[in-house]
Structures are given as structure tokens and as C-alpha cells.
Amino acid sequence: MRIGIDVGGTNTDIVLMEGREVRAWYKTPTTADVTAGIINSLRHIIDEVSLDPASLDGVMIGTTHFTNAVVERRHLQETACLRLGLPATVCLPPMVDWPDDLRDVVGNHYFLAHGGHEFDGRVISPFDESEIRGIAEQIRDRGISAVAISSVFSPVNTEFEVRAGEIVADVIPDANVTLSSEIGRIGLLERENAAIMNGCLRTLALRTIAGFRAALEQMAIEAPFFISQNDGTLMNAEFAADYPVLTFASGPTNSMRGAAFLSGLRDAIVVDVGGTTTDIGVLQQGFPRVAALAVDIGGVRTNFRMPDTYNIGLGGGSLVQSEPIAVGPRSVGYEITDRALIFGGEEMTASDVMVATGKVDIGDRSRVTQITADFAQNVEGHMLEMVTNAVDRMKTSATPVPVIVVGGGSILLQEEIPGSSEMLKPPHFAVANAIGAAIAQVGGECDRIFSLEGSTRDEVLDQAKDEARQRAIAAGATSDSIEIVDVEEVPLAYLPGNAIRIAVKAVGDLEGA
Amino acid sequence: MQLVDETALDELALGAAVLGTGGGGDPYIGKIMSRQAIRDYGPIQMLSLDELADEDLVVPSAMMGAPTVMVEKMPSGDDVLNAFETISRYLNQPIRATMSIEAGGLNSVVPLYLAARLQIPLVDCDGMGRAFPELQMVTHTLHGLSATPMAMSDERGNTLLLETIDNLWTETFARSITIDMGATALIALYPATVAQLKECAIHGTMSRAREIGRIIMNARRQEANPVDSVRAALDGFLVFEGKVSDVERRTEGGFARGDAYMEGIHEYEGKRLRLSFQNEHLAARIDDQFIVTVPDLIAVLDAESAEPITTEGLRYGFRVAVIAFPCAAQWRTEAGIELVGPRYFGYDVDYIPVEERLGS
Numbered sequence: 001m002r003i004g005i006d007v008g009g010t011n012t013d014i015v016l017m018e019g020r021e022v023r024a025w026y027k028t029p030t031t032a033d034v035t036a037g038i039i040n041s042l043r044h045i046i047d048e049v050s051l052d053p054a055s056l057d058g059v060m061i062g063t064t065h066f067t068n069a070v071v072e073r074r075h076l077q078e079t080a081c082l083r084l085g086l087p088a089t090v091c092l093p094p095m096v097d098w099p100d101d102l103r104d105v106v107g108n109h110y111f112l113a114h115g116g117h118e119f120d121g122r123v124i125s126p127f128d129e130s131e132i133r134g135i136a137e138q139i140r141d142r143g144i145s146a147v148a149i150s151s152v153f154s155p156v157n158t159e160f161e162v163r164a165g166e167i168v169a170d171v172i173p174d175a176n177v178t179l180s181s182e183i184g185r186i187g188l189l190e191r192e193n194a195a196i197m198n199g200c201l202r203t204l205a206l207r208t209i210a211g212f213r214a215a216l217e218q219m220a221i222e223a224p225f226f227i228s229q230n231d232g233t234l235m236n237a238e239f240a241a242d243y244p245v246l247t248f249a250s251g252p253t254n255s256m257r258g259a260a261f262l263s264g265l266r267d268a269i270v271v272d273v274g275g276t277t278t279d280i281g282v283l284q285q286g287f288p289r290v291a292a293l294a295v296d297i298g299g300v301r302t303n304f305r306m307p308d309t310y311n312i313g314l315g316g317g318s319l320v321q322s323e324p325i326a327v328g329p330r331s332v333g334y335e336i337t338d339r340a341l342i343f344g345g346e347e348m349t350a351s352d353v354m355v356a357t358g359k360v361d362i363g364d365r366s367r368v369t370q371i372t373a374d375f376a377q378n379v380e381g382h383m384l385e386m387v388t389n390a391v392d393r394m395k396t397s398a399t400p401v402p403v404i405v406v407g408g409g410s411i412l413l414q415e416e417i418p419g420s421s422e423m424l425k426p427p428h429f430a431v432a433n434a435i436g437a438a439i440a441q442v443g444g445e446c447d448r449i450f451s452l453e454g455s456t457r458d459e460v461l462d463q464a465k466d467e468a469r470q471r472a473i474a475a476g477a478t479s480d481s482i483e484i485v486d487v488e489e490v491p492l493a494y495l496p497g498n499a500i501r502i503a504v505k506a507v508g509d510l511e512g513a
Numbered sequence: 514m515q516l517v518d519e520t521a522l523d524e525l526a527l528g529a530a531v532l533g534t535g536g537g538g539d540p541y542i543g544k545i546m547s548r549q550a551i552r553d554y555g556p557i558q559m560l561s562l563d564e565l566a567d568e569d570l571v572v573p574s575a576m577m578g579a580p581t582v583m584v585e586k587m588p589s590g591d592d593v594l595n596a597f598e599t600i601s602r603y604l605n606q607p608i609r610a611t612m613s614i615e616a617g618g619l620n621s622v623v624p625l626y627l628a629a630r631l632q633i634p635l636v637d638c639d640g641m642g643r644a645f646p647e648l649q650m651v652t653h654t655l656h657g658l659s660a661t662p663m664a665m666s667d668e669r670g671n672t673l674l675l676e677t678i679d680n681l682w683t684e685t686f687a688r689s690i691t692i693d694m695g696a697t698a699l700i701a702l703y704p705a706t707v708a709q710l711k712e713c714a715i716h717g718t719m720s721r722a723r724e725i726g727r728i729i730m731n732a733r734r735q736e737a738n739p740v741d742s743v744r745a746a747l748d749g750f751l752v753f754e755g756k757v758s759d760v761e762r763r764t765e766g767g768f769a770r771g772d773a774y775m776e777g778i779h780e781y782e783g784k785r786l787r788l789s790f791q792n793e794h795l796a797a798r799i800d801d802q803f804i805v806t807v808p809d810l811i812a813v814l815d816a817e818s819a820e821p822i823t824t825e826g827l828r829y830g831f832r833v834a835v836i837a838f839p840c841a842a843q844w845r846t847e848a849g850i851e852l853v854g855p856r857y858f859g860y861d862v863d864y865i866p867v868e869e870r871l872g873s
Contacts, residue, residue: 091590
């Protein structure tokens with residue numbers, strides 16, 4: 001059996017799953033002390049089904065804690081960035097495009113050194129050990145222990161980052177070092193940004209993961225525990241303490257993976273209706289379609305694989321206006337239980353209108369009798385049109401596709417969405433996030449530039465797939481369960497010599513799952 | 514004279530990406546390079562050709578190579594200067610100003626970095642009025658101007674100087690040197706006097722780019738339709754609205770060639786657009802009928818925000834508007850069509866100006 005926990009900004013959701021079956025679930029407000037919230041929800045589940053903690057195979061936790069820390073500029077530690085690539089890259093120093101307030105919090109400590117590689121593996125300038133040692137001493141003398149190291153084309157050759165990391169660890173005994181090649185893809189600034197953010201989250205990560213572990217120990221759970229990553233796969237807890245940045249945007253991914261699981265569909269559109277917004281995403285082979293463009297986190301550009309979602313300002317708490325009819329984007333949000341008409345409040349929300357249509361029965365129906373049937377019908381039609389347009393935007397062809405509706409606000413959708421082949425509202429839709437965490441697999445990626453000189457396209461594709469597979473196995477996947485879920489190839493413009501960039505993602509089931 | 518500050522830079526880069534017709538790569542790196550230089554050294558003077566003396570020497574600067582490599586191995590900054598100053602040394606005369614060789618992507622903004630850093634003027638003109646994939650495809654070639662002496666620099670401090678018999682040879686040699694330099698090189702080429710540029714260059718391209726960028730940003734702020742605003746400003750035509758249904762890419766002769774297919778929506782429902790590209794968009798066909806070809810411009814814009822989409826960024830599922838607009842008059846001459854018309858790129862079709870095809 002597995003437990004999935006989603007620690008969100010507002011709610012902490014928990015599910016207990018046995019095979020493909022949801023045995024129990026519970027939703028509770030997230031507490032300031034994350035550990036206490038997790039203990040509460042664990043206790044509730046354990047009591048509800050008289051669970052023997054020894055029967056658990058694993059606990060999977062998804063959390064927005066680290067994303068929020070960056071967005072809110074809280075709990076971040078000063079971090080130094082060491083970049084190898086001189087004399088290239090000088091005109092754009094590390095953190096050049098960061099928001100000023102975040103750069104100030106992190107300290108704007110950066111150092112450029114020789115090193116780096118060309119796209120084809122040649123060295124830009126030789127690695128200079130004494131230069132690195134000198135920089136490490138300066139970092140130590142500033143009292144900084146978090147160090148992010150980047151090197152030009154390190155996804156092609158990691159050697160210089162690894163050697164620099166060893167020297168830094170030697171000079172600064174309590175150093176925590178993040179190598180950019182371990183967390184990012186081609187695109188130096190974006191990969192380096194991720195490495196620096198990872199560095200400044202390390203202390204918080206150690207503390208948070210220790211808190212999770214303490215919660216499990218207190219409940220006598222000895223099963224291994226895992227943390228969700230942005231691509232919908234898992235990392236073990238020790239790894240997560242070293243790479244907190246990889247949890248960014250795991251929330252939408254878990255919700256979509258949970259929707260896929262609950263509906264049994266692998267290719268569909270997912271409509272997640274919350275209190276304030278609706279997120280629409282696309283499932284391809286059971287995984288979210290990935291955004292093509294750079295994604296900002298807290299104002300910092302990254303190139304993480306993030307789900308491609310489209311958001312509209314429509315949710316259960318959206319405010320409704322009558323002349324002309326308009327719904328959202330203003331919303332009462334989580335205060336819906338005080339401020340909506342049906343809950344004794346004074347604001348007309350989208351949920352009130354749905355109760356007035358007679359299709360939904362929540363709260364106090366007598367409080368919406370002044371809403372006419374005509375008006376309610378018009379507003380419902382308007383909301384359906386908003387969702388229909390958004391779904392249509394995300395579709396890749398005019399062919400009708402199945403639509404899975406999840407989230408607390410899904411009562412707003414009572415009629416079939418035009419352009420959908422079917423509309424599913426699976427059971428347990430309110431905890432799709434935690435289910436997504438519980439069912440997650442482990443994965444491995446390969447993303448680098450290959451030369452086609454002397455080898456065929458099929459040979460380099462096989463090589464890339466094999467590298468991704470090996471990384472999935474290293475992450476804990478059983479080798480016979482591994483599937484290649486994404487292959488992307490981009491020929492490099494303006495170059496003879498047939499260089500090609502290949503990105504492959506492999507995923508597999510965890511051992512014992 | 515106009516001053517290019519950070520706001521103007523954002524407008525200019527956005528507008529140039531529209532004129533770039535899908536080519537030139539993501540302008541992000543070039544834009545933050547120039548922005549940093551403006552912060553460090555001050556805003557840039559942008560002068561029209563009329564504001565300079567006829568005998569003044571102007572040398573364009575640019576980046577050559579793979580934009581995909583540029584996002585990893587960024588320039589040192591000194592490399593941009595080295596190429597430029599090598600030309601000055603070789604010709605043994607001072608260079609009065611720099612300019613963009615093309616509008617679009619990275620190369621519309623690299624000269625801004627140089628102009629800010631050396632505090633020299635940027636001339637409000639270019640050699641294409643758009644972007645094209647090959648080095649000889651500039652209006653300079655139509656007027657018999659040589660691409661050389663051309664200087665190429667890498668970040669290590671190497672600089673090579675080329676003197677060639679014609680601009681096609683320049684392209685050939687420069688391509689292979691670029692590979693040896695690590696797939697990116699900073700270049701300075703086509704040195705010309707202001708008098709020569711008055712004849713051959715396309716005037717006002719940079720202020721036009723800036724104006725397009727400003728129109729798009731204003732339309733977004735006012736929640737007007739930015740696609741329609743930009744189309745109107747360019748005297749252009751809406752060619753298609755649809756969703757990208759397939760993108761086929763192949764590498765041929767060192768270029769990213771391919772075709773994107775789009776399924777129509779709204780009034781284009783049931784129709785299919787085929788867009789062919791070689792770094793830049795070259796030709797568009799609806800249901801196998803050519804409706805616009807080079808040298809006229811084809812821009813693919815995000816249907817809602819009018820954000821220009823590069824050929825490399827073009828993806829399955831994008832909802833786009835395709836607009837077409839007339840090229841500079843110089844490209845519509847016999848020599849112009851021979852240099853950059855549809856037949857040069859292998860399409861067996863005559864060039865017909867876009868307003869004749871779609872004007873009715």
C-alpha cells in the first residue's frame with residue numbers, strides 16, 4: 001500500500017492506495033508547521049482504516065513549499081555562483097536577468113573562471129585548479145557555504161563541474177555544492193539559474209525533509225518516502241534534500257497524472273476547476289504535455305520541463321456580474337464558505353448561480369431564490385463557453401477528445417463541453433493531486449547535442465534512449481518496467497556537419513511498487 | 514536622432530522578431546546583452562543616414578552560427594569588439610557607426626550591444642528589411658558591394674580576416690570557420706560609406722521595428738487585437754488562422770529546413786496551410802496553392818498576444834495567425850528576385866507580389 005500526500009499552500013490532502021484502489025482520503029488545511037499538518041492527516045487515515053504502518057510500501061509527498069519560498073523570498077540562504085567558461089560568456093554574468101530583490105536576498109556573489117566546453121566536446125579553455133581553489137577560498141572567507149557551479153556545455157561533458165565541486169568541497173568543509181549539469185538542460189543561464197535557486201534552498205530543504213521524516217517516524221512508518229518532481233516522477237528523500245529545486249511545479253503535474261489515473265485515460269484534456277482559476281492541460285500517453293517556452297519562477301527564467309497549462313479566471317468562488325454578464329476573474333477564493341450567498345454571505349459567486357439552476361444542491365438553496373432561472377441559465381452558458389474556448393485552445397485538432405474534470409470547483413460544469421467526445425468526473429476528483437503523487441514513477445532524462453558524423457540517426461537515438469534508461473535505473477526504476485515516453489530532436493540551424501539535439505525521457509516503476 | 518533606452522530596446526526587439534519572419538533565433542540573449550550594456554554605458558543614439566556625412570564609414574556587426582549554441586556559449590563581449598576593430602585597423606580608418614545587417618532575432622540586437630559599449634551611433638537601416646538565411650542575401654549585393662573585408666572573432670581572441678572574390682564565397686568560407694570557432698562567431702562585414710548606404714541599404718528598418726513593437730505592446734495593454742493592429746501597421750494581409758498540426762524538420766546543407774502544417778479555424782475552417790521554411794519562412798500554400806512567397810514577408814504570430822514565433826519554436830498545437838506583407842522595393846527588381854526569390858530556394862513558381870495575390 002502507498003500513501004500520497006499533497007502539501008499545498010491552502011490544503012494538505014492525503015490518500016491511501018492499495019494497488020489501483022483508493023482506500024481512504026482526507027483533506028485538511030495546511031498548517032504553518034508543515035510537520036504537524038502531515039502528522040494530523042496521517043493519524044486520521046491510520047485511524048480510519050486501522051492501518052498497520054508496517055504494511056506500507058512507500059509514502060509519496062508532493063509539496064509547493066520550495067516554490068513558495070522563492071516566490072515569497074523567504075527562508076533563502078546566500079549562495080555563490082561559480083561559472084567556468086572564460087573567456088566566453090563574460091558579457092552576461094550569473095543572475096544578470098534576476099529581479100533585484102531576489103538577487104539581493106541571494107547575495108549576488110558570482111565568480112567567473114576558465115573552463116567550459118564547445119558543443120562538440122572540445123575544451124574552451126583548460127581547467128585551472130589553482131584559480132578554482134583561489135575562488136573557493138574567497139567564497140569561504142565571505143562565510144558562504146552554498147555554492148552553485150555551472151560550466152559551458154556541461155550537459156555534453158560534466159568533468160569540469162565535477163572537478164570544481166571537489167575542490168570547493170575540499171576548501172569549504174561544510175559546503176553544499178550544486179552542479180548545474182545535475183539539474184538542467186542546454187541553456188546556460190536557465191540551467192545556472194536553477195542551480196543557484198537550488199543552492200539557496202538547501203538549508204530549508206534539509207530542515208523540511210527532516211520534518212517529513214520526523215512525522216513519519218512519529219507515526220511508526222518505516223517505509224521509504226519520496227518527493228514528487230516537476231515532470232511527474234519521484235525522487236527519494238535524500239536526493240530531494242539535495243535537489244529541492246526539482247520540486248518546482250510538481251503540483252499541476254500531480255493533479256494531471258491523478259486525473260489520468262482516476263479516469264483510466266492516457267490521452268485527454270484535463271480541466272482542473274479550483275476556487276479562483278481553472279487550469280487546462282493536455283495528457284499525452286498519461287503524461288502532461290510539456291510547455292515549449294521558458295517558464296518564470298518568482299521572476300527567474302528557467303528551462304524546466306513544466307506542464308503546458310492554460311489558465312482562465314473561473315472558479316467556484318468567481319464573482320458574477322449581471323449587466324453585461326461576466327464571471328471572474330475576481331473571486332472570493334478560499335473565503336467562499338463565508339462570503340458566497342449559499343453559505344450566508346453577501347457576494348454572488350459562480351457556485352451560487354449553479355445552485356440557482358437547480359442542477360447542484362450545496363449550501364442554503366433558499367438564499368438564491370432571487371436569481372431568476374433565465375439569468376442562471378445565461379450565466380451557466382457563459383461559463384461553459386469560457387471553458388469550451390480554453391479547451392479548444394489546448395486541443396491539437398478539431399477531432400473531439402475526452403475531457404476529465406477535476407478539482408473542488410467542478411460543480412460549475414454540468415453540461416457536456418462542445419468539442420469533447422465525453423466528459424468524465426471521476427470519483428475522488430478533489431484529491432487528484434495526492435493521488436498523482438501516490439502513483440508516480442521514477443524517470444531519467446538525456447538531453448544533449450549529438451554529431452551525426454560517422455553514425456546514423458538511429459544509432460544516436462538508441463544511444464540517447466540508453467542513457468535515459470540508465471538514469472531511470474539509477475533513480476530506482478526496475479529495468480523491465482522502463483518506457484521511453486518522450487523523444488524530441490532538433491536539428492541545429494546554420495550548421496553543416498549534421499549536429500542534432502536529442503532529448504529523451506524514460507520512466508519506470510519503483511522497485512516494490 | 515532617437516535615443517534607444519531599455520524600453521525602446523524591448524520594443525525594437527519585439528518588432529524586429531516580426532520582421533525576422535521566423536528566423537534569427539530567440540532574441541533573448543542579444544536583448545539582455547544590449548540591456549546590460551545600456552545600463553553600464555548609457556543609451557544608444559540612433560541616427561538616420563541623412564544625419565551622417567556621406568564619407569562616414571559604417572560597419573555592420575552580427576553573430577553567425579547556431580542560435581542553439583549561443584544560448585549555452587554566450588559571447589565574451591570583447592569578441593564583438595575585436596571583429597569590428599579589426600576592420601577599422603585593416604582599412605586604416607575610423608568607423609563612425611554600426612548597423613544591423615538584418616532585422617530579426619539576435620542580429621537585430623547584437624549591434625546595439627556594440628553601439629552602447631563603444632558609445633557610437635546605430636544607423637537606422639539594414640540590408641534586408643527582414644531576415645534571410647544566407648550572408649550574400651543583402652541589398653548590398655544587388656549594388657555590387659563586397660561582403661569583405663570581413664572579420665570573424667571567437668571568444669578566445671582569435672580573429673580571421675576574409676577577402677573573397679564574391680559574396681557567395683564569403684558565405685562558403687565563413688560557414689566552415691564558424692564551425693571551427695565552436696559554431697558561433699561574432700562578425701563585422703560589408704563596410705560601406707554613408708553615401709553607398711544611401712543607395713543600397715533599406716532605410717528606416719530599425720525605427721520601423723520599434724514602431725511595430727510599440728503597436729503590439731499598446732494593443733496588448735488596451736486589450737485590443739494586437740494581430741490586427743500589427744497587420745494594419747504593415748499594410749499586410751491576414752493569410753490564415755489555425756492550429757499547428759505537424760512540423761517536419763530536416764537538416765540540409767547546414768540549414769534547418771522543413772514544413773509546418775496548420776489546420777484552419779474560424780473563416781479558414783476546413784483549409785490547410787503549408788508553411789515552408791529554411792531558417793526563415795519562405796512560402797505559404799493553402800490547399801496546395803501558393804499564396805505568398807519570398808521575398809515578401811510571412812510572420813507567424815501567437816493568435817492572441819501577437820508574439821512572433823520562430824521556426825525553431827514552432828510546435829504542434831500552437832494557435833497562430835499568419836500574416837504576410839510586402840518586402841522592400843529593392844527585392845522586387847529582377848536581380849532581387851534572382852537573389853532571394855522563390856526559385857533560388859527551389860520553388861518552381863513565379864514571384865507575384867503579395868498585394869496582387871491577396872489585395873482584392
